[in-house]
Structure formats: C-alpha cells, structure tokens
Amino acid sequence: MKKFLNDPKRVVPELLEGFALAYPEKVRLSGTNTVVRANPKAAGKVRLVTLGGSGHEPGLSGFVGTGMLDCSVAGEIFSAPGAPKCIEALREACAGGKSALLVVLNHAGDVLSANITMEMALREGLNVKMVLTEEDISNPPGDRRGLVGCVAVYKVAGAAAEKGAPLDKCFEIADRMQRNMRTLAVAVRTATHPSTGNPIFELGDDEMEIGMGQHGEAGTGRMQLKTADETAEIMLEKLLEDLGVTPGEELLVLLNGAGATTLMELYLVFRKVAKLLESKGIKLARSIIGEFITTQEQAGFQMMIARMDAELLELWDASADAPFFAKP
Amino acid sequence: MKKFLNDPKRVVPELLEGFALAYPEKVRLSGTNTVVRANPKAAGKVRLVTLGGSGHEPGLSGFVGTGMLDCSVAGEIFSAPGAPKCIEALREACAGGKSALLVVLNHAGDVLSANITMEMALREGLNVKMVLTEEDISNPPGDRRGLVGCVAVYKVAGAAAEKGAPLDKCFEIADRMQRNMRTLAVAVRTATHPSTGNPIFELGDDEMEIGMGQHGEAGTGRMQLKTADETAEIMLEKLLEDLGVTPGEELLVLLNGAGATTLMELYLVFRKVAKLLESKGIKLARSIIGEFITTQEQAGFQMMIARMDAELLELWDASADAPFFAKP
Numbered sequence: 001m002k003k004f005l006n007d008p009k010r011v012v013p014e015l016l017e018g019f020a021l022a023y024p025e026k027v028r029l030s031g032t033n034t035v036v037r038a039n040p041k042a043a044g045k046v047r048l049v050t051l052g053g054s055g056h057e058p059g060l061s062g063f064v065g066t067g068m069l070d071c072s073v074a075g076e077i078f079s080a081p082g083a084p085k086c087i088e089a090l091r092e093a094c095a096g097g098k099s100a101l102l103v104v105l106n107h108a109g110d111v112l113s114a115n116i117t118m119e120m121a122l123r124e125g126l127n128v129k130m131v132l133t134e135e136d137i138s139n140p141p142g143d144r145r146g147l148v149g150c151v152a153v154y155k156v157a158g159a160a161a162e163k164g165a166p167l168d169k170c171f172e173i174a175d176r177m178q179r180n181m182r183t184l185a186v187a188v189r190t191a192t193h194p195s196t197g198n199p200i201f202e203l204g205d206d207e208m209e210i211g212m213g214q215h216g217e218a219g220t221g222r223m224q225l226k227t228a229d230e231t232a233e234i235m236l237e238k239l240l241e242d243l244g245v246t247p248g249e250e251l252l253v254l255l256n257g258a259g260a261t262t263l264m265e266l267y268l269v270f271r272k273v274a275k276l277l278e279s280k281g282i283k284l285a286r287s288i289i290g291e292f293i294t295t296q297e298q299a300g301f302q303m304m305i306a307r308m309d310a311e312l313l314e315l316w317d318a319s320a321d322a323p324f325f326a327k328p
Numbered sequence: 329m330k331k332f333l334n335d336p337k338r339v340v341p342e343l344l345e346g347f348a349l350a351y352p353e354k355v356r357l358s359g360t361n362t363v364v365r366a367n368p369k370a371a372g373k374v375r376l377v378t379l380g381g382s383g384h385e386p387g388l389s390g391f392v393g394t395g396m397l398d399c400s401v402a403g404e405i406f407s408a409p410g411a412p413k414c415i416e417a418l419r420e421a422c423a424g425g426k427s428a429l430l431v432v433l434n435h436a437g438d439v440l441s442a443n444i445t446m447e448m449a450l451r452e453g454l455n456v457k458m459v460l461t462e463e464d465i466s467n468p469p470g471d472r473r474g475l476v477g478c479v480a481v482y483k484v485a486g487a488a489a490e491k492g493a494p495l496d497k498c499f500e501i502a503d504r505m506q507r508n509m510r511t512l513a514v515a516v517r518t519a520t521h522p523s524t525g526n527p528i529f530e531l532g533d534d535e536m537e538i539g540m541g542q543h544g545e546a547g548t549g550r551m552q553l554k555t556a557d558e559t560a561e562i563m564l565e566k567l568l569e570d571l572g573v574t575p576g577e578e579l580l581v582l583l584n585g586a587g588a589t590t591l592m593e594l595y596l597v598f599r600k601v602a603k604l605l606e607s608k609g610i611k612l613a614r615s616i617i618g619e620f621i622t623t624q625e626q627a628g629f630q631m632m633i634a635r636m637d638a639e640l641l642e643l644w645d646a647s648a649d650a651p652f653f654a655k656p
Contacts, residue, residue, distance in 0.1 A: 002516040002533075002627060004556040004593040014556075015592045018599030022615045057591035066656075188330040194592065205330075228332040228342075260588040260625040263385035264343050264522065265332040271346030287350045290652075291619070297588040297627065299330060319656050324618075326654040328394075328647050 001197040023323040033074045035061040046161040047093035047100040058324035059293035065322030068158035080109030083116035099127035099167040105146025106134035131174040137242040138211030147183040148256040159318035181306035182243045187212040191296030232272035247281035256302040259294040329525040351651040361402045363389040374489040375421035375428040386652035387621035393650030396486035408437030411444035427455035427495040433474025434462035459502040465570040466539030475511040476584040487646035509634035510571045515540040519624030560600035575609035582632040587622040
C-alpha cells in the first residue's frame, strides 16, 4: 500500500485534525470526529447536520461552512459513526431550542445510526427532521443508495437555512432536491483500503463496471472499457430515462471523480453530456465538475443529474464558503 | 491504459471544449486551445496571461476568472504551446493599448515559447512584462523548475490587477511572491501518458522519490516509502532551510495532490507540517490543500511554502472566482 500514513488505526482522528488545522477560519473539531463551523450561524437559523464514513475526502466534512453544513459526524474508514456520537452532535446543534435537519445517505450503517439517533432525538424533544438521499439508479426504487447527490442537498438546503427558512421549509427544499436527482457511477480501477491495505474490489484489465456503489458495491454489470463519449451516452441515457426528463426542462449536471480519474477525462465526458442534452432540447442550467466524494485512489466517476426549478436554482447559486465548496 | 478517452490525438481540444461548456459563466475558448474570461475586466486593467502544457488539469486554465488569470494558452499534453499561439493571445490581451503580465513556469519548452513571444511582443510595441516562476528546490538556484507556486503568483498578481494596479506594480507583486516561495515534490507511483499509453517513469514497490518534477523529471534521490509524518518533516525542513525562514515569520502553506494521492493523506501530512511550524515559532498564516496542478493519476504531492507580508496576505485573501479557485 503506497500511501502516506502513520498508524493505520489512527487515520481518521489524524486526518480530521489536519483538516481543521488547514481551515481554522472555516471549521473546528467538536469532540471526537465531529466537524462544526468555526463561526456558527445566528441562533434562530436551522442547523444542517450530516453523518457518514471517512475515507471519501473531501466529503462530507469538506462541505461544512457558510451556506452549507453546520456539522458533519465522521465515522471510521468506510463505516458509519455510532448513534451516541450522532445524538451528541444533534444535541449540540439543537441547544437552546434551535432546530436541525439531518441529511443521511442511504447506506445500511448510516441509516441504522440515523434511525436510532432520530428516535432518541424525538424522545428528548429535539426539533429535528431527517432527509434520506437515495438517488443511485443502479438499484430499483426503494433500494437505492445515496451517492454524490447529497452535495446538492447540502447546497440548496444549506442556502435556505442560511436565509432563515424554518425547519419545514428546509426539509421541503432538501426533499424536493432529493426526489429530483439521479446518480450513476462507473469504475475502471479499484483502490486500496487505507486501514487493511487490501484492494476494495477486482476488475479485469479491459473492464469497467457501471452502477458501482460508493464503496465498490457490485453494480448492474461489467462491460469492456468504452470511450469517453460512449460512457457518457450510456450513463446519461439511463439517468434521463429514470428521472423522466422531457425537452425544455432545466438540469444541473455534476460529475464527481472517484479519486484517480483525471479532470481531463471528466471534461471529455462532460463535453459529450452537454452535446447530447443540446441535441435533445434539454437545458443545461448549471454544471460542476470535481472531486466531492471520493473512494481513495479508485478510478471512475459518478454522474448526477437533477431537475431544477427557479427556487432550487436560486439556492444553488447562493454564496457558500466551505473548504471544498465555495461560491462568491 | 484505463482512461475515458476518445481519439488520443484530440484529447486537448476536446478537454478544453468540455471545460468551457461546463463553466460558460466564467470562461470561453478564444481560437484554438486558448482560454479567456467570459467577462473581461475593465479596459484599463492589466491582463494576466499564462501558458503551459495540458494534462495537468485543473491547472493552468482552471485559474482563469475574476481575480486571477485573464488568459491561459494551453499546449498539447505535457508540452508547451508554440510561440505563434502565445503572441496571438498577447495581442488580444493588449488590444486597444492594454498592458499584460505574462507568467511562465520554468520548463525548457515553455521558456522557449515565452522568450520568442516576448521578443515579438516588444518589437510590436505591446506593453508586456514577464515573470518566470522557478521555485522547485530540488535543483540549485538558477536551474529551478516552476511547480505549483504559479497558483500563488496568479492569485496575488491577479488580485492586484483586479484592483487596478498598473503593470509595474503587478510585476513587482508577482516577482515578490515568486522570490519568496519554495516548492518540493514527492512521488510514489507513476501515471500513464494519455496520448502514448506509456508509464511516465518507474518506481520500485516500496520507493518514493523526493524532488521529482511536474512531468516525472528525476529528483534528488529515491528512498524507502516513509510515513506521512516523516515525509512531511523531511520536505518541510528542506523548504524552510532553502527559504531561510526564521521564527516569527508568516507562511502560506499549499499542498498540491499529484492526482491519485488522496486528500486524506494530504491532511495527515499537513497536520505534521502545522505541528512542526508551531514548535518552531513560525506562524502558519494561510493554508490550502487540494489538486491544483496534477500529472494524470500520479501518486504524490507538492509542498509549497511562501513567506507572506501584509500586502501579499491581503491580495491572497481578496475574492476570486475561477472554476477551480473561488474565494467569497
């Protein structure tokens, strides 16, 4: 395993410590493995909280900051934080009668922790609602994972909360974003688990796999490696069909590099996506390309599309200042 | 070669087309392989122009935008753009009597093109100055490559130009930044050249190489792979010594991932850098971690430190809005 590490068992606290030291004007650590804003928003405003495993940097903690998340509870590598840490974070977020929206990506461990946390929170009388993101179309509806779409939810719900929207409104925005987004992933090369040193999955030398989950969960099928244009077309067609996009609608398109796939390649893929959308009369309203939620040095990417309306676009465009998502 | 490509000979025009389609509100293509701002700054303000090979995305074109570059002339993969393209870009930048600052990274091909371009520009009476960045301490002074430090030069000189500073002042700022910065690179795994499909260099399974150039040029020596803390210490000590940093001084620290090295690892390295600086009484004034100038899926990183004064800090903090460098 050729990674710059110290003690493999202490990767998570050390990486979070380094992160907080690098961005002291934006984030700070609160207790073990919980990242909060350095400058909390005004007391009356809704707090946005998320939880999830580590090893996917910059996500999820990279999106804590003005106009996005207030708190991210980080688990160990690829594993959910326990409910005790999550309820502690919610108590802090809701202290003094504040309300909070918990955004959870649909993965078994995260949902287990989140459900226990929500039960405890409601029993304690905390004013909390939860949104589950489940936009990965490689599984049938009702059994879908949460992938990079959570970033769009953080952005629009975070902007609404920053503007002072009440909890019900923040929930409605997050829920609307979640229902109108779809993601599909492709992988061409595996990564090494930073704690165990083992490869995460196996793929043949000339193979790619579409529909792979964030942690290498099996997808809908392996095929021979395709060109950038072919890959873009296969994935976009599946996404458009699943979301039921019709000509004239406005889309946000987000490409999320898995880790080792270059921006160069993502630009080629995006080029074809833009051309296909134009040929279909679908409006490319906004687009963003980068590494948001990675899986170590895995090669591949996630393509996310979302149907946008005027309100979601305005919230998407609002200023933000998180370490890995800034908009002037 | 497991990359998402189409025709390997058309990688550069296709990637730039995709980039411009993704960020239409920020950049546009001007002629072949030249990226300019979508919204030019006011006529009286100095233009910041750069040039360099492709395959290092997001750099250099990713930094075209408000408060940073006005124009980036992109070459083919890992090779400089020719002087004819560069002079064309300078003519456009200087049209109507405007002045321009050309920032060039010290690599043989880039400098050759830049020198021919500057000769032609001065003969044509264009109001242009040039700054050469050469901060890679793996070679002795006078023979040093330009690495990721160019991003800091773009940032501070770009902010000065945006504020309306005249050409002499923009040059002085860029030159001061360049003289006060130092970079050192380390690599642990090679990448694949996207046009030829060949590995860029070779490294043993348990080796790392410190002092490697942006394109895999040989460094100062190979050694056994070290921990994050050890690597951080070796590199920081060399940088501090070369720059002659003394206690009480204020530094900017920038970590630039080479491509496949995870942010997780860079946070671990940064953590040690921050602790070492604190123990030495050197002030960590600003820090930033990410992928700025990559080399495909190479694993490793560049560590850049820069001595900052009040004026450079103010320019570093000024707002910017390029596709891959935004500050609210």
